[in-house]
Amino acid sequence: MTTATLEPIDTQASTPTPAGDAHTGAAHHPALRFITCGSVDDGKSTLIGRLLVDSRAVLQDQLAGVTQAGAADLARLTDGLAAEREQGITIDVAWRYFATPERKFIIGDAPGHEQYTRNMVTAASQADAAIVLVDATKLDWRAGAPVLLPQTRRHSLLVHLLRVQSLVFAVNKLDAVDEPALAFARIRAALEGFAAQAGIEVAAIVPISALQGHNVAAPSAGWCGYQGPALLQLLERLPRTAPDVALPPxxxxxxxxxxxxxxxxxxxxxxxxxxxxxxxxxxxxxxxxxxxxxxxxxxxxxxxxxxxxxxxxxxxxxxxxxxxxxxxxxxxxxxDAPATADPGRREVLATVAWLDDEPLVAGRIYWALHGHRWVKARVRRVVHRLDIQTLAQEEAQALAPNAIGRVELLLQEPIPATAFDVARVPGSLILVDTASHRTAGAALLH
CATH class of the missing domain: 2.40.30.10 (Translation factors)
Structure with a gap:
């Protein structure tokens, strides 16, 4: 079976450096793996393209290949699939490498469409940080703090649930609104309110223009009333995810x-x-x-x-x-544990990010991948579903595609499960459809 995995990728070994990267001495901090996420057309691919160009990680012939009529389409630097170029959307996660004199980076461009949420979850499970982009042109900020888009909220919640170390909100396309300072202030208020309600700790909220480069690689002093560091300067300081070294082996x-x-x-x-x-x-x-x-x-x-x-x-x-x-x-x-201690569990309670096109319902049986061990898992019941807009826990009989909820699972064989809040790898498993072998859900154990 070929599935996504929640196991982090080791970046302590040698990290590939792109051709044309002149910053070979970026060793002040360990390499940071981060993703860009958010709603559709919020500018994720364009932001990555801007970071690659401004950090000189793109060769001249690559830049020429995405330039038409004197203007570079930065999003095409990461949208490598033919379907992505034809439709102008991101489908799969594209990993790119770049560096500054201070640090090396591994960056993932996660898709924004709901139907590709499974790809975003896979990328987030391997990330040290996440940049959630917010498109200022899509929000009604003139009357006050706007209502955030569902996918902005969903991706932020998933990043939080997956214990990604740092979350940064980047309010994009402020160059395309007539009152950028007011727009940023009200969108920032909406983001701060949502984060407080959801219990999400936010590293920073930064106004940017990925297309024009404002506050991306270099600060634009005072732009939108913001006096903090540019996005890239923030990334250079963010910590890596600490491994669970303080626990029993x-x-x-x-x-x-x-x-x-x-x-x-x-x-x-x-x-x-x-x-x-x-x-x-x-x-x-x-x-x-x-x-x-x-x-x-x-x-x-x-x-x-x-x-x-x-x-x-x-x-x-x-x-x-x-x-x-x-x-x-x-x-x-x-x-080793005392002979009376049983490390295995067959009944588990989990928060599930449901990724399949078919809903999760009680009684269904799936393959569960825990570490490298496959066991059968039956859904005993759906405890509740999380409302993305209100963050209320609602009674539910099923989890629809891209929903988040709490589920009771009964495993055919015991696993050495640990709460995900304690340890990531023993505390997570993947649910896989037994017929299609598609990744159906990501489960975080309690």
Whole structure:
């Protein structure tokens, strides 16, 4: 099955640098992975194009290829699919790389259409920060604080639910309104009210013009009454998502490697490879295999280049145990616990972002992917649905496409589940349609 995954991508290893990038010394901060999201035609692709051009991450022939009649269509720098260019919309997530003298960036252009929300969720699950664009020309700000567009609210809520470290609102196209300072003040008030109601912590609210470049790479002093840093200056300072290193060690096994040559591993035993979900793996630790329950001692730990060392959450590791035990892909290596403690759960309560075209209803059975383990999951009941406009929890019998709600799931086999608020990887799973094998929902466990 090919599905989206909520597991973060490791960017601590070497990060590709685009051709033509002159900023090779951007090592003051670790690389930041961020996405742009928001409603349709809010200027997400144009903003990314502006960042790429102003940071000199675009070659002259690439820029010439999107220039017509002397004007560059910056959105075409990221809309790479033929369907995207034909329709003038973003469908899939496009990842691009650029750098400034201060930092390297990995940027994702997430689609704004509701039917492609699943792609936005996949991108957000891997991001350290999110820029939610707001189109000032689409909002009725003249009478006061305007009503935000549903997709602006939905994407902001999803970013918040997925524990993205930093959220920045960028109010775009203010150059196209007749009273930009007043428009920005009232839209900012609407965004602040929504964020307070939803419990969202906002890193900044910035007025920009992606097309003209105002407040994007360099500050436009006093424009729209804003005196803060430009968007790119903010990005250079934002923190990366901290891995869950303070928790007991846990590793979902992705690959089992067997060497017969004892020189490569401890006495020729198997190596269990995966990305550490929580804590730190070091030699000498007592671990337990889930679901088998066997106990062993960690004899050796290798990093991604097979160097023996301790490996912390967020990085790939190879673990060798002091004795042969039955471990397969999909199993977990967990910190040893008392024999009376059962790390597995079959009944889980989850907040679900529903991504399928068919609604989620009680009684339906899906595949659930937890780490690298597949189990069947039956929907016991829909607890409630979140109203995007009022943020009220409403009674519901089903979740419609792109809805967010709370659901009770009954799993065919137990999983070592943790609350998503505590640990991202053990606290999340993907629901997949058993017939079409399409990703149906992203579940965040409680």
């Amino acid at each position: 846990a590793l979902p096994v992705q690959w089992v490697e067997k060497f017969s040559d004892a020189a490569h591993t401890h006495q020729g035993r198997r190596v269990f490879w995966g990305r550490v979900a929580c804590g730190t793996f070091t030699a000498g630790q007592q671990v337990q295999v889930f679901p088998g329950g066997q106990r062993a001692v960690v004899a050796q730990v290798f990093d991604h280049v097979r160097h023996p060392c301790g490996v912390a959450a967020g990085a790939s590791a190879g673990v060798v145990l002091d004795r042969e035990v039955d471990v397969s892909r999909g199993d977990w290596l967990l910190a």
